Amino acid sequence: MDHERPAAPRPADGYRHWQAVARAIGTDSDPMVRRRVRVALLATFTGDFLTELLPVAALAHRLQIRTPAVPFGQVEQALLDARSPLRDDPPDYVVLAGTATDLVPADFRPGDAATAKRLSDEAVARWTRLWDAAAETGAQAVQLGFAPPAVDPSGAAAWRSPGSVSALVRGVNQRLSEQAAGRVRFVDVERIAAEYGLARWSDARYWYRLRQPCALDATPWLAAAVVDAIAVDLGLTRRCVVVDLDDTLWGGVVGQDGLDGLQLGSGPVGEAYADFQRYLAGLASRGVVLAVCSKNDPELAERALAEVPGMILRREDFAAVSAGWEPKSRQLAGLARTLRLAPDALVFVDDNPAERAEVAAALPDVAVVDLPTAPSEYAAALAAVPGLAAGTGTADAGRSRSYAALAQAEALAAQHHDLGDYLRGLEMTATLGPVDAAALPRASELVGKTNQFNLTTRRRTQAELAAVIARTDTFAARLRLADRFADHGDVGLVVAVATGVEVEIDTLLLSCRVIGRTAERALVAAVGRWAVARGARRLVGRYVPTDRNALVRDAYLDLGFRLRDENPDGTRVFVHDLANGAPAASPYLKETVDAG
Amino acid sequence: MPVDGTTAAEAVLAAFKDVTGDTAPRGLDTLPQDVGEWTSLAHVRLVHAIEQQLGCELPERFLAVGPSLGELAAAAGTGGGTA
Numbered sequence: 001m002d003h004e005r006p007a008a009p010r011p012a013d014g015y016r017h018w019q020a021v022a023r024a025i026g027t028d029s030d031p032m033v034r035r036r037v038r039v040a041l042l043a044t045f046t047g048d049f050l051t052e053l054l055p056v057a058a059l060a061h062r063l064q065i066r067t068p069a070v071p072f073g074q075v076e077q078a079l080l081d082a083r084s085p086l087r088d089d090p091p092d093y094v095v096l097a098g099t100a101t102d103l104v105p106a107d108f109r110p111g112d113a114a115t116a117k118r119l120s121d122e123a124v125a126r127w128t129r130l131w132d133a134a135a136e137t138g139a140q141a142v143q144l145g146f147a148p149p150a151v152d153p154s155g156a157a158a159w160r161s162p163g164s165v166s167a168l169v170r171g172v173n174q175r176l177s178e179q180a181a182g183r184v185r186f187v188d189v190e191r192i193a194a195e196y197g198l199a200r201w202s203d204a205r206y207w208y209r210l211r212q213p214c215a216l217d218a219t220p221w222l223a224a225a226v227v228d229a230i231a232v233d234l235g236l237t238r239r240c241v242v243v244d245l246d247d248t249l250w251g252g253v254v255g256q257d258g259l260d261g262l263q264l265g266s267g268p269v270g271e272a273y274a275d276f277q278r279y280l281a282g283l284a285s286r287g288v289v290l291a292v293c294s295k296n297d298p299e300l301a302e303r304a305l306a307e308v309p310g311m312i313l314r315r316e317d318f319a320a321v322s323a324g325w326e327p328k329s330r331q332l333a334g335l336a337r338t339l340r341l342a343p344d345a346l347v348f349v350d351d352n353p354a355e356r357a358e359v360a361a362a363l364p365d366v367a368v369v370d371l372p373t374a375p376s377e378y379a380a381a382l383a384a385v386p387g388l389a390a391g392t393g394t395a396d397a398g399r400s401r402s403y404a405a406l407a408q409a410e411a412l413a414a415q416h417h418d419l420g421d422y423l424r425g426l427e428m429t430a431t432l433g434p435v436d437a438a439a440l441p442r443a444s445e446l447v448g449k450t451n452q453f454n455l456t457t458r459r460r461t462q463a464e465l466a467a468v469i470a471r472t473d474t475f476a477a478r479l480r481l482a483d484r485f486a487d488h489g490d491v492g493l494v495v496a497v498a499t500g501v502e503v504e505i506d507t508l509l510l511s512c513r514v515i516g517r518t519a520e521r522a523l524v525a526a527v528g529r530w531a532v533a534r535g536a537r538r539l540v541g542r543y544v545p546t547d548r549n550a551l552v553r554d555a556y557l558d559l560g561f562r563l564r565d566e567n568p569d570g571t572r573v574f575v576h577d578l579a580n581g582a583p584a585a586s587p588y589l590k591e592t593v594d595a596g
Numbered sequence: 597m598p599v600d601g602t603t604a605a606e607a608v609l610a611a612f613k614d615v616t617g618d619t620a621p622r623g624l625d626t627l628p629q630d631v632g633e634w635t636s637l638a639h640v641r642l643v644h645a646i647e648q649q650l651g652c653e654l655p656e657r658f659l660a661v662g663p664s665l666g667e668l669a670a671a672a673g674t675g676g677g678t679a
Contacts, residue, residue, distance in 0.1 A: 014648075015644065016614075016644070016645060016648060019641060020614075023617075048637055049637075049640075205656040205659055206640070206659065208656065209656060209659040209660060210636075210640060210659065212640075216640070216641075216644045
């Protein structure tokens with residue numbers, strides 16, 4: 001593409017702006033995108049307006065979306081009819097979308113609670129059957145929740161009135177979202193419509209004339225939510241929020257005003273800062289890592305985090321604290337190294353426009369929040385960052401602790417000159433377990449986002465991964481690692497496929513947090529044991545180079561494999577003879593098994 | 597808010613160019629059949645653009661393809677019926 005890539009608009013910019021960007025994008029291929037996916041909207045309404053905006057919403061995630069055309073109202077036909085083009089050439093994602101009108105037949109009379117209960121059952125059965133049909137094609141389903149009607153005869157009591165359409169919608173949404181967990185991505189349209197304003201969410205003229213359920217200016221909000229869900233599924237999320245201290249976490253400058261002279265917790269300004277801290281604490285509880293980047297005396301910054309009266313966040317909520325007088329871009333780069341995160345995983349929050357500009361210029365992949373001047377608006381500004389507010393897929397309150405443990409492990413490494421002593425000092429336990437339904441979302445997340453320790457970088461949606469794992473000739477295992485500082489959760493995955501006398505390792509990856517801990521040995525040894533048990537004679541490993549995984553070019557040599565072949569594209573094939581048994585496990589890991 | 601006829605006409609012609617990428621070939625007399633790109637979806641975008649530009653709301657019947665640009669301007673010029 002020879003023209004400049006259009007900037008990602010915000011939903012509040014409105015439909016006209018988004019549509020103009022849609023025209024500007026055209027069908028060009030952008031080499032800067034991180035992933036390319038095909039997304040089919042299967043809707044009971046006119047989907048053109050939503051479909052045309054999906055590639056625009058994808059810009060914020062550096063994602064490219066192609067949208068095969070599906071006529072509206074063809075939901076069942078597209079997924080269930082054996083002759084459907086969608087079944088021959090399935091997209092990566094199918095977005096399933098209906099309206100409240102689908103839930104009620106023409107003769108339904110509001111207030112009929114018994115009928116509403118039956119209709120709720122029928123709706124849940126209908127849409128979950130479509131989830132199964134989507135999974136059969138290999139496509140990952142994204143289910144849109146239903147928007148409630150803007151006007152309800154029960155008025156303000158509509159949610160609580162059995163038999164009202166509003167209550168029916170809410171009940172169906174609740175049941176679908178519960179059943180979606182670990183299975184399909186659920187987009188809470190009810191919540192988005194409430195945020196936008198239910199009265200403005202729809203425009204009755206558009207519904208009756210066009211079967212278009214959203215007002216055009218609400219459509220960018222819906223498109224953004226759909227693509228956020230896809231980005232989460234692909235693991236393309238921002239994982240770490242880095243905050244400044246003075247006038248960002250509290251009002252005032254600690255170096256001038258002193259620990260007791262800051263605004264936090266009381267008064268209109270102090271309450272706003274406290275609420276912003278509560279918002280950050282909420283993000284942390286969902287697995288978002290918090291860190292500090294401040295131009296301050298390091299000791300004073302640490303003291304302030306521990307002692308400023310009214311703090312909601314505690315020192316242990318932050319995985320790392322960088323304080324000093326270096327440019328913030330350098331501090332951020334240092335934090336990224338410590339936390340083993342790429343710059344595109346970071347969100348930077350700072351009240352000072354000059355600091356923001358410096359970071360944005362030096363580190364263009366960092367999401368720099370254009371913070372308003374009033375602290376009362378900080379949380380909303382941060383919530384508007386795409387891929388952060390949508391959720392991380394597997395909310396993991398322990399993840400922040402795991403990142404904090406990296407700094408502690410670094411300190412331990414400094415005490416040991418011998419690598420073996422250091423690894424033994426970590427007192428690590430590796431737990432191997434099956435990739436069952438409960439483990440699948442995290443495994444899918446790892447497949448989507450792991451770059452550095454990833455031998456083949458085979459990206460798969462959750463549905464695709466589930467299909468591969470379900471095959472009888474496939475072995476899959478996840479690895480959970482704990483050390484003396486933290487339980488890091490599921491951080492490793494191996495998938496291997498048997499072909500005749502050989503077993504080939506299809507996927508071998510580790511989270512950046514545990515690279516260098518020899519955990520890959522446990523995974524490969526487990527594959528080896530499975531291969532020996534089924535009578536295989538050789539274990540084959542493959543390294544497929546990307547611009548991020550040079551680190552593991554020789555990983556199989558380190559594991560005792562020998563190089564069998566090397567292609568001009570850099571792909572290397574290794575083999576391990578199983579005549580003498582499986583590859584050795586790590587001497588530094590105590591291994592346990594979780595049967596699932 | 598009702599707008600005067602000149603403003604409405606200019607806004608409608610500008611919205612038309614914005615949506616289709618072309619100048620209206622017959623000015624305010626342009627009809628859907630005069631322009632290949634004037635599809636039903638383009639018409640909805642046109643009505644939305646006019647409403648945004650003039651801060652009015654056109655009656656539902658104008659969401660259907662049919663009226664000329666001049667008729668849309670006239671409806672918008674009187675506040676679209678529901679200012």
